[in-house]
Amino acid sequence: MSLIHKFIQDNEHYVIDVNSGALHMVDEIVYDLLDENELRKKEDLIEDFKNKYSIEDINEVYDEIQSLVQGETLYTGDLYESIALSGAKEEPYIKALCLNIIHDCNLRCKYCFADEGEYHGARKAMSVEVGKKAIDFVLEKSGPRKNIEIDLFGGEPLMAFEMIKEIVAYARVQEKIYKKSIRFTMTTNATLLNDEIMKYMDENMGNIVLSIDGRKAVNDKVRVKVDGSGSYDNILPKIKKMVDMRDKSKQYYVRGTFTRDNTDFFEDIEHMADLGFKEISIEPVVLPPEHKLSLREEDLPVIFEQYDKLYADMLKRHKDGTSFKFYHFNIDLQGGPCVYKRIAGCGAGHEYVAITPDGDIYPCHQFVGNKDFLIGDIYHGITNKKMVKEFKEAHIYNKPTCTKCWAKFYCSGGCQANNYNFNGDMHIPYEIGCKMQKKRIECAIALKAQTMNK
Secondary structure, three states, X not given: OOOEEEEEEOOEEEEEEOOOOOEEEEOHHHHHHOXXXXXXXXXXXXXXHOOOOOHHHHHHHXXXXXXXXXXXXXXXXXXXXXXXXXXXXXXOOOOEEEEEOEEOOOEOOOOOOOOOOOOOOOOEEOOHHHHHHHHHHHHHHOOXXXXXXXXXXXXXXXXXXXXXXXXXXXXXXXXXXXXXXXXXXXXXXXXXOOHHHHHHHHHHOOEEEEEXXXXXXXXXXXXXXXXXXEOHHHHXXXXXXXXXXXXXXXXXXXXXXXXXXXXXXXXXXXXXXXXXXXXXEEEEXXXXXXXXXXXXXXXXXXXXXXXXXXXXXXXXXXXXXXXXXXXXXXXXXXXXXXXXXXXXXXXXXXXXXXXXXXXXXXXXXXXXXXXXXXXXXOOOEEOOHHHHHHHHOOOHHHOHXXXXXXXXXXXXXXXXXXXXXXXXXXXXXXHHHHXXXXXXXXXXXXXXXXXXXX
């Protein structure tokens, strides 16, 4: 397995100690002398590099490297496997819920994983009764956890706005009874936003995710209405107004998807930044290989180039005082998420579940509609304990590819749904997704290193 990872970003040399997370910005000689799996003998390094560096310099640098090894910031051993194994034995408690408010949508996005809102079933809205029962379920199953996240999802959840108000009002009463704190978020395509809805969302949603795919030509090619026309001119003014209502203490982000039709997606990110948005995400589409919009191996060089352009642009904007946050470049070099989250990821299937309009429970929203992954319902609870255990144990130490990978504590083994959908096995990572993730992590680490305390 890799004990360190080396990379170069914009002519700067970086070394990450995989297990401790320590980051080193180093000179070329240090970079050259370090191998990913071990620190080789000094004599071997002198022999290999005597024509590039002086023996005196190699000796001096080698001693400095040895001090870092002794200080446990280079080539450190694994610290977390025992935590993963013990954590997998603990009783799971639900801390987050995806509430599929409605299996219907007023757009027909051409890349939609949710079958244009239907989730491979019938168009249907959740009843207030089911919504309230779902609130009861998560409060009862949250155990000692005080803070609970509930994402109001679809389809397009604002098609059921009146029902949302009833469910949220019910939750506000019940959370006090249970002595819990519920944070609501909503993902919306923004088409139905009006003054009343925006005021309500600003007051009641801890985070709002607003969907737009960037430039007008890109957005209107894939994010289309039922009649096939584009949505950009309709949604952009509403998104801007919604964002303008949020003060700095309230979260939002504008979120887009890039496909094979816009692998130049840096232009879309730049477009949204130039519009004044400060919280942006443009994420790679995940589609079957045969889909015309799916990303392929041959697209990766262009995609990596876009992330390099984004890195350079964000660094420039930081220096200019016009910076924005990019969701996939958010990284913490001084601790980050709790250890178990770094090992197990989002917690799908044991800490996080999705509930359908019928009250069925699935490991996450991306498994909804696949009856093989039905784990229970809100009336009888989670009945498929075997599957819950399988999800809980599908952490990085039970994924052979991940145990050898330098990025494992940043990506946590990738998305379980993507892994399964591409490989038929949650324990085998979605390869193209892995490669994009690693590139993003390198850019994020370099950007953080260059902007910290500056």
